[in-house]
Amino acid sequence: MITHQLKNRMKEFALTYLxxxxxxxxxxxxxxxxxxxSVLPKNPNVKLHEIAPSDIQSPIDTVDTQATQEKRQEAIGSTPSAYAYNKNLGLIQVEKVGDLFDTIAAVKKDDKITSDSPQGAIDHAVSSIANRLADSADSKLSHSTLSALLTASDHNLQIAEDIASTSIYEAMSDKVGWNDLQRVQDKASAQLPSSVLNDRIRKALNEVLHAYITANYSFxxxxxxxxxxxxxRNVDNVVIHQGEVIVKKGELVTNDMIRQLKLxxxxxxxxxxxxxxxxxxxxGFIMFIFWFEYYRFREKHPKYSVKFLYIYALMFTGAATLMKICSFLRLTNVSxxxxxxxxxxxxxIIRILLSERxxxxxxxxxxxxxxxxxxISAKAAIFxxxxxxxxxxxxxxGALVLRKRQAxxxxxxxxxxIALVNVLVVLSxxxxxNTPFTLINTSLSLGFAAISGFIAVILTNGLMPLFETGFSILSPIRLIxxxxPNHPLLRKILIEAPGTYHHSLMVANLAERACGVIGANGLLARVAAYYHDVGKTKRPRFFVENQMDGVNPHDKISPQLSRTIIISHPYDGADILRDYHMPKEIIDIAEQHHGTTLLKYFYVKAQEQSEKPIDESEFRYPGxxxxxxxxxxxxxxxxxxxxVRAMKNPNPVKVNNLVKSIFNDRLSDGQFDECDITLKELKSVEKSIDETLRGVYHSRIEYPKDLKMKKVNTK
Structure with a gap:
């Protein structure tokens, strides 16, 4: 008992915390x-400025960092400088000069400045403008410029703004570098129209243009x-490849050769x-592929990802360790x-427990x-x-020879x-x-290869129960x-609830075929269907398929008691399956196969017998x-x-209508809301079940009762 508890705790710790x-x-x-x-190199006996006695090859792939760095520095030196052209900067500067004139107009209006205003009022207004423009990088305009613009008439101020905006936009419509900036500013100033501007405003605009026209093409x-x-980065690494000859036999060993040998x-x-x-x-590369396969499996089967990882890790390391041990067999010098x-x-084992891929x-x-x-064992360079x-x-x-349904x-x-494949590979x-065949050596090689195949199968059969038990795995072999039919639980259902047994067989046939249509696990569905109603063996006569004598005990009890008996059977079945240590997947299906559906018959019956309304939830399965x-x-x-079994005189049309009715009822009742099945797949399941039932309840020829065989005189 203590050992079992310790085992469970260790297992829980490993699955939870690692x-x-x-x-x-x-x-x-x-x-x-x-x-x-494999990475313990043998140092060659070479010296600088001496003749190499033999070829010396690189045992690894490595990057010649010195040569690579030289090539990169050469690439950096030959790369020209980059210049950026901001074509939107002209519009930005136009907006800024607009803000300048808006500020001047606002202050002029607020302080009621005119050309006749006292100098003190003008100075105060200029200070106010300077304060408002303090955050602008282009606000370093002189007092005289701001005063000239401030005292100009509204008409002249508007003309000045239009001229400044146009001049700045035209000047910066092309690329303006820092070397060309002074020339462009002077050109814009020279083009100011003298006919519409007096000297004072023209001088102020000249300063505005020099302040707001800036370079838009710069380093x-x-x-x-x-x-x-x-x-x-585009310079490829200078790589010394594995197997590349660094020093050739008969060559003089140079400093560069010595450097590469050290490298x-x-x-x-x-x-x-x-x-x-x-x-x-x-x-790292091997473990990346290892992780990638685990990641793919985890996406498809999130519930079993931990088991997958542990099994995968055990088998991978176990196989590598086995090869390491077997590699020492070469020390025996047996061919x-x-x-x-x-x-x-x-x-x-991986094929059986996980997947073929x-x-x-x-x-x-x-x-x-x-x-x-x-x-390593052969003292080869790499492999x-x-x-x-x-x-x-x-x-x-081993990965491909096993069939899906094979036990x-x-x-x-x-x-x-496997032995045949091994023998053919060794023979090739x-x-x-291209060496002479010897009877003894060839026979030993082929014999060991053939024996390897049989040993692999024997070890697989011996280890499979350990994995299935230790990780609670539901493999195809376990399902088979x-x-x-001789399983104790199936025998129990057959003996104690024969109607339920035959109903389960039919459900299994329907479920397996439907699962095959949508790519689900048909074998799991079939086996789960065999056991899904095992809970009915607790009170078999309360279920109509087991009432062989036509006596229905529900006629003598209240609908509420009938409800309790009927609703309990999925959970009784789950308890029975747990007692028999059945796989969790089968227990889950037995517990979930009625979802939260409504017992309509007993619900309606209870309503008819009750004077008060009855809550529908009382007659639903708890899920x-x-x-x-x-x-x-x-x-x-x-x-x-x-x-369909309860239907009188079933025919394909009646069956089809009934299948659609039940399908729509389950769908509208939200019974598949917590499942990852799609509506398209559900439609395929509906069609598959309907086609299978049509094959069972197809039309038959009705033979007349009074049909008599006529004897034909062949003489």
């Missing part, structure tokens, strides 16, 4: 520990900086972190013993990991190409298929090597086992409403099948 990224990090660290042996420091940065870590006398960073990047590794086991992607990643692990091909095709065979992988059938690899597509399909199939 974050997704924490699990991914742990998987990455395990892979790093397994693969770190753009930010754009220049961005252009130079972009030019630097790739071949001349480090002390600890060199670069190869370890390279491995970290590789594992072909490396092919004994049963990597197909991992993709088989995840299994294929995992096969690709594990083949990459395995090729490096076997490269073992032969093992890469073998592991890839062997793992893919536990059959040792002979599945193992034989032996031919590629639960659909066995919850269906939460999944499979539950929605089972609910529709259950209600429609029961209604």
């Amino acid at each position: 974050s997704d990224w924490g699990i991914v990090l742990i998987v990455g660290l395990i892979l790093y520990g397994l693969m770190v042996g 753009d420091a930010n754009a220049t900086k961005l252009n130079k940065q972009e030019a630097a 790739v870590g071949l001349l480090d006398e002390h600890f060199n972190i670069i190869p370890f960073i390279g491995l970290l990047l590789l594992i 072909g013993i490396s092919y004994l590794v049963p990597l197909a086991m991992a993709t088989l 995840v299994a294929v992607v995992s096969g690709l990643l594990l083949a990459l990991v395995g090729s490096i692990l076997y490269g 073992d190409s032969n093992m890469a091909i073998y592991l890839l095709l062997s793992s893919l065979s 536990r992988p059959k040792i002979i059938q599945t193992g034989g298929s 690899l032996l031919m590629f090597q 086992e639960l659909s066995n 919850p409403k269906v939460q999944s597509k499979e539950a929605a399909v089972v609910e529709l199939a259950d209600s429609i099948e029961a209604a």
Whole structure:
């Protein structure tokens, strides 16, 4: 008891507190520990200004930072400066000069300034204008200019504003640089019309034009900086590629060669972190694909994402560890013993528990990991190409060989298929090597490859129950086992409620076909339909399909009591299923298959017997409403099948009308509001159920009762 409680607490802690990224990090660290042996380089024996005794290749891909930086500096130096043209600045300046004249006009009006006003009043008005324009960058106008404009008549002030606005707009309609600014200002001043302006106002406008005409085409420091940065970014890194010959045999070793050898870590006398960073990047890529597949699954199945991650992590690290252990078999020097590794086991289990796509992607990643692990044991530079091909095709065979509806992988059938693929791959690899075949070595290699396939299936069958039990997984294999008619619960329904049993079989047929139409899990719907009414076994005779003698006990009890008995059966069924440790998905469908629907018959009966109005909610199932597509399909199939079964003289037309009626009733009652099923999918479910029932209740030929067989004399 204590052990069971401790196990449950540990499981709850792991599922609750370990974050997704924490699990991914742990998987990455395990892979790093397994693969770190591949980044321990061997330093070549070369010296400066001596002849190289052999070719020296780079063991990794790395960036030559010095050469790259030189190219980037060259690109930055050749990038021209950028200039910006603000074509709207002219309009902005026109608006600003308009604000100037509006301010002058307002002060003139408020202080009642005229040409005859005392100088003190004029000075006070000029100060008022200066204060109002204090926040403007172009407000540094002299006292005499403001005084001249202030004392001008309203007519002359308006003319001055129009001339200033026009002159500024025309002057700044083209590009005006800082070098050209003085020339443009002087030109605008020279073009002021003397016929309509007196000397004092013309002088004031001259200062206004010089203050408000400004450069609209200037050096753009930010754009220049961005252009130079972009030019630097566009320079490709100078990369020394893995396998690239840095020093050729017979060449004189130069300083640049020594620098490149140090850069790739071949001349480090002390600890060199670069190869370890390279491995970290590789594992980072692998873990990115790992996370991407988890993310895709989490979007489609948010309820099971935690289980997915734990299973995926366990299988991935377990398979990598298995390959690491099997790689040491090479120390035995037995020919072909490396092919004994049963990597197909991992993709088989992932295919069964998760999905085919995840299994294929995992096969690709594990083949990459395995090729490096076997490269370490073979003392190869990076990876073992032969093992890469073998592991890839062997793992893919495990991901693709299993059928959807297949129960536990059959040792002979599945193992034989994987073994055949392994043997063909090894045979082709032996031919590629173009080496003489020897009977013993060839036989051992092919034999180990064949045995690997059968070991993979045996391990899969042995580990599957552990995963299903430990993670409460409802796999296709588990569903097929639960659909066995000899299951104790199905036998219980058959014996104690035979009518319910046959009703459940019919619902299962309807639900599975409908789920197939909308892409839902038809097998889950079928199995859930078998068990959805197991709660009726508690009081079987209170349900019409089990009243074989025609006696209805509801005739002798109140509608309220009948309601209590009928409404309890989904929840009684859920309790029974829990007692039998059935999967949660099946329990949920059994509990939800009536949603919050109304018991119309007993509701109407109660209303007829009661003098007071009865609240409809008293005769509704408490729910919850269906939460999944499979539950929605089972609910529709259950209600429609029961209604058709109760119909007198059913025919295709009556069945079709009844199906539409029930469908519309459930839809208008909001029974699918909490489910992710679409209206289009519901219509497809309706059509599928109708077509299936038409096949059951099709028209039959009525034979006359008095039809007699006539004997034909053949003589």
